[in-house]
Amino acid sequence: MSDSLRELWLRGIAFNPAAPSDVLIRLMDRAAGKAGPWMCEGRDLPDDVIDAALRHPDRSIRRALACNRHVDPSRLAPLAADPSGIVRGWLAGGPRSRSRWVRPLPDDILVTLLTAQDGGEDGLLTEHEIVEELRSSRQIPVSFYRSMAGHEHPRIREQAAWRWQSLTPAQREALLDDPDPAVREAARKSCWELDPEAVEATLPSIGALSKPHVLATCALSPAVVEQCFADGMVHPLTWNRHTPANAVARLARHPEAKVREMVAARPDLEADLVTELREDPDQDVRTRARLHPFPRTWAEYWAIQRVIGHGADCTCPITEPATEPSPDWFAACAAAEEPVLRRVAASWPGLPATLVGKLAQDDDEEVRIRLACHHSLAPPDLLLDVFIRRPAHRPHLQTLSAFPRIGMAHLINHPDPEVRALAAADPALPEPPVQDSDESVRRAAATNPSLTPDALESLLTDLRTAEGAAANPSLPKARMRTLLDRCLNSATPPTASRREARTVSGGVNESHVGGGFESRLDPSVQEMDNGVGP
Numbered sequence: 001m002s003d004s005l006r007e008l009w010l011r012g013i014a015f016n017p018a019a020p021s022d023v024l025i026r027l028m029d030r031a032a033g034k035a036g037p038w039m040c041e042g043r044d045l046p047d048d049v050i051d052a053a054l055r056h057p058d059r060s061i062r063r064a065l066a067c068n069r070h071v072d073p074s075r076l077a078p079l080a081a082d083p084s085g086i087v088r089g090w091l092a093g094g095p096r097s098r099s100r101w102v103r104p105l106p107d108d109i110l111v112t113l114l115t116a117q118d119g120g121e122d123g124l125l126t127e128h129e130i131v132e133e134l135r136s137s138r139q140i141p142v143s144f145y146r147s148m149a150g151h152e153h154p155r156i157r158e159q160a161a162w163r164w165q166s167l168t169p170a171q172r173e174a175l176l177d178d179p180d181p182a183v184r185e186a187a188r189k190s191c192w193e194l195d196p197e198a199v200e201a202t203l204p205s206i207g208a209l210s211k212p213h214v215l216a217t218c219a220l221s222p223a224v225v226e227q228c229f230a231d232g233m234v235h236p237l238t239w240n241r242h243t244p245a246n247a248v249a250r251l252a253r254h255p256e257a258k259v260r261e262m263v264a265a266r267p268d269l270e271a272d273l274v275t276e277l278r279e280d281p282d283q284d285v286r287t288r289a290r291l292h293p294f295p296r297t298w299a300e301y302w303a304i305q306r307v308i309g310h311g312a313d314c315t316c317p318i319t320e321p322a323t324e325p326s327p328d329w330f331a332a333c334a335a336a337e338e339p340v341l342r343r344v345a346a347s348w349p350g351l352p353a354t355l356v357g358k359l360a361q362d363d364d365e366e367v368r369i370r371l372a373c374h375h376s377l378a379p380p381d382l383l384l385d386v387f388i389r390r391p392a393h394r395p396h397l398q399t400l401s402a403f404p405r406i407g408m409a410h411l412i413n414h415p416d417p418e419v420r421a422l423a424a425a426d427p428a429l430p431e432p433p434v435q436d437s438d439e440s441v442r443r444a445a446a447t448n449p450s451l452t453p454d455a456l457e458s459l460l461t462d463l464r465t466a467e468g469a470a471a472n473p474s475l476p477k478a479r480m481r482t483l484l485d486r487c488l489n490s491a492t493p494p495t496a497s498r499r500e501a502r503t504v505s506g507g508v509n510e511s512h513v514g515g516g517f518e519s520r521l522d523p524s525v526q527e528m529d530n531g532v533g534p
Contacts, residue, residue: 005466006487012470013480014039023480024049028061031491037064044070059084069095073105080112085120092134100396101318104141115155142320154180161186164193165217166322196221212236238262241298249273257282264288265304267295294341299323307344312366313392318374331355339364346371353377380404388419417441434465443468
């Protein structure tokens with residue numbers, strides 16, 4: 001048996017949805033090489049397999065499980081207190097294969113990570129680095145942020161104090177008077193954001209990278225506003241809710257069209273300025289101004305801001321807003337003449353079924369695309385249509401439970417191999433195209449459960465189809481065990497030095513997209529980034 005065929009069988013079995021637990025647990029053996037970590041990271045797992053991974057002595061197995069986006073996150077709770085800080089760090093950072101919508105972690109895991117007193121026994125990360133990874137991961141739900149100011153643990157209240165502007169006045173007062181000195185200190189250091197004079201005094205000591213954020217979010221004194229105009233740094237002022245009315249009027253008449261455009265949809269824009277901007281010589285400015293009176297609040301303004309100008313192939317993260325407009329407002333957007341507003345409505349996952357049905361037939365393609373990507377009630381035929389027409393959305397659409405998997409026979413000769421691969425896996429297909437010219441189509445066809453065990457035998461010995469055939473749920477379990485025996489018995493066990501090699505270089509501030517801790521993990525992680533699963 002060639003090494004190539006062995007690896008293909010291992011990868012296929014690891015992702016076979018019908019593989020029994022005993023087979024999956026054996027794949028965590030070192031002799032299975034990378035198949036175990038791939039499996040632990042890249043697929044749903046039975047409870048007993050999860051338990052085995054949680055207890056596994058090899059941290060590469062536990063680390064891979066920490067990145068799994070298919071397993072119920074509550075099952076990952078033990079990893080939040082794992083002896084290895086690397087494992088905790090990967091759990092805090094979230095799945096390496098980032099989807100547009102990130103599933104939040106349960107509160108108990110968040111509390112464990114946020115209140116840890118150390119970074120683990122391996123000493124490669126500090127608890128502060130792990131917390132920073134968690135903060136940037138999008139795994140903390142808005143509901144948790146809202147509860148932090150009143151949490152029983154002082155470390156959590158301290159975290160809340162650093163989100164000063166998201167707190168209510170009563171919460172701010174409570175934190176300034178908190179019984180814990182660290183919480184009081186954090187609150188004292190944060191309260192300057194809403195004090196114009198304090199902001200003015202603080203700005204000279206703030207770095208160039210942080211200055212635009214301060215100008216866009218904090219309360220500004222007249223002197224700071226004047227300096228922004230003098231320095232040509234007015235863009236942050238256009239969306240700062242604290243920008244004074246006289247400065248907003250000046251921005252609405254700014255010579256730069258982009259500045260006028262950003263001001264045109266502000267909810268606090270005076271009526272005479274709205275009228276003026278609706279006649280602006282720039283089309284984008286006129287479009288924004290026409291959206292009035294819809295953005296009556298800042299929550300509504302940001303709901304529009306997240307949508308406008310992004311285009312049909314926008315794959316921005318789908319996040320839960322800190323504040324959300326009312327259902328009535330979204331319903332009004334769904335009935336609006338402006339396509340931008342209907343796109344806003346289509347992006348809201350709470351839209352009722354009647355309006356979902358209406359927007360699924362909308363004349364504007366971006367409306368239909370946003371509905372397909374954001375709403376669980378989007379019809380399957382719409383999901384398939386967007387999949388075919390817009391390749392940028394394919395990875396996200398295939399994660400949705402409503403995405404169709406059968407009835408694809410009409411697509412089997414489609415010129416796009418990704419579309420053919422989708423059709424090739426349709427279990428209703430009478431003859432899966434295992435001889436297709438494209439590798440991904442052949443692999444998908446070989447996984448088709450309509451294939452008989454006899455047909456699979458010849459596919460298992462062909463390097464072009466072996467991986468798909470090993471992943472086929474129609475493959476008898478006894479045959480899976482036989483293949484696994486052959487693979488493990490013929491393996492050359494990796495040396496401990498190669499298996500446990502670690503490179504301690506680079507900083508934790510490296511991007512976590514595709515895995516932010518690679519520089520502190522074993523070299524096999526770099527290879528795993530080339531793809532997880534068949």
